[in-house]
Amino acid sequence: MPLAQLISAAQLQQRLGQPNLLILDCRAALDDLSYGQRSYVEGHIPGAQFADLERDLSGPIHKGITGRHPLPEPAQLLQRLREWGMHTHSEVVLYDDNPGAFAARAWWLLAWLGKREGVYLLDGGLKAWREASGALTTELPTPALGTFSGKPDASLLINAVQLQQRLGNSQMTLLDARGLPRFKGEVEPIDPVAGHIPGAQCAVFTDNLDSDGHFLSASQLHKRFATYLAERPVSELVAYCGSGVTACHNLFALCLAGYPLAPLYAGSWSEWITDDARPVATGD
Template identity: 70%
Template sequence: MPLAQLISADQLAARLHEPALRILDCRYALDDLDYGGRSYADAHIPGARHADLERDLSGKIVPGVTGRHPLPHPEDLIATFRALGLNNDSEIVLYDDGPGAFAARAWWLLAWLGKRDGVYLLDGGYRAWCDAGLPVEQNAPSPTTGEFHGQPDDNLTIDAAALSGELETPNVTLIDARALPRFLGEVEPIDPVAGHIPGAACVPFTENLDADGHFLSADQLRARFSQQLANRSTDALVAYCGSGVTACHNLFALCLAGYPLAKLYPGSWSEWITDPQRPVA
């Protein structure tokens, strides 16, 4: 079974009755921290539970040490997934407003803990669901405690020290998921230092999508990423972004294209710049 899987709004609607189905609403906004919870309370896909990026899908920030969205401690994350009703045999559908950036973070966290089958991103997200005229609800489902368990896979991450040691070697292919103006340092609306990690290529996550906000085909994605890889193995690929969130969108898209799951630099740019000795381009 492929690691990265999409499900359409109509396909999800036909499966809402399945007892093993779990739906996580991952809507979030960087400039409005209450947006996700407020949007969920206003209306959500029937049966969905809300998973907040800050509260549920990130760990504690340590100023001057971590990035803006550090990985949660594995035991805390497992407890969160259990509280959201997840089991290891659950069929899990993840969605956000549409682009899939925050849903892809949840997908990556599940893969990191070993849940690599039966996990789907809703293609087009909540917007696609509403555009299809499908029902929504305001009530949260009854609390259900799952029995999810997992073990983090250290092969899926690289830390700043290890990445620093690889920058001048052919052993790493860095892709940055941020938009080109941020990559170039022309604008920086969030972090105190502008620019990018030396040697990185700009591969904006938004370009994994078509004009309607749906993922490109596997062939289109493979053509896109093959230009960046230039015949190099994904074993050397490292994805990063501002804080380790939208990079997961590129990792999901790579898997959709048929590549194996590559590494994430979880701290990303917001962690990289906490040490002034690290180079900036």
């Protein structure tokens, strides 16, 4: 079974109410930390639980050490998943109302903990659900405690020290998921330093989608990432972004395209710049 899977709004409508189905609403806004919870309370897909980017899908920030969205403690995330009613064989559907980056972060975390089957992103997100006349509810689900257990896979991560040691390696493909102006260092609306990690290529995560917000076909995505890889081995690919969120969208798209799940630099740019000794590049 492919690691990255999509589910359409129509397919999800047919599965609503199935006992093994867990839906997670991953809506968030980086400039409004209460947006996700507020939106969820105002209306969500029936049966959906709310997964908060800051509280559930990230760990505590340590100023000057971590990035803006450090990984959550595995034990804490596992407990939260069980509270949402997750079991080993649960089918999990993830959605948000943006281009899917927050849902992709949840997908990556589940893969990191060993949940590699039966996890879907709602293609087109909440917009597609509404366009398919999908119902929304304000009713809060009360699931029974789940039994899911998992273990973090260290092979899916690369840290700042390891990445810095690999800079200059001609075989590495380093993909930055942020927009081109931020990558070039022309603007920086969030972090105190502008630019990118030397040797990186700008692979804007929204380019994984078509004009309606649905993922491109597997062949289109394969062609897209083949351009970045050139003749370099896919085993040497590393993904990052501003804080380890939108990079997960690229990792999901890579898997949709048939590539293996590459390592994530989870600290990303916001962690990289906490150490002045780490090099910074601007421009192309």
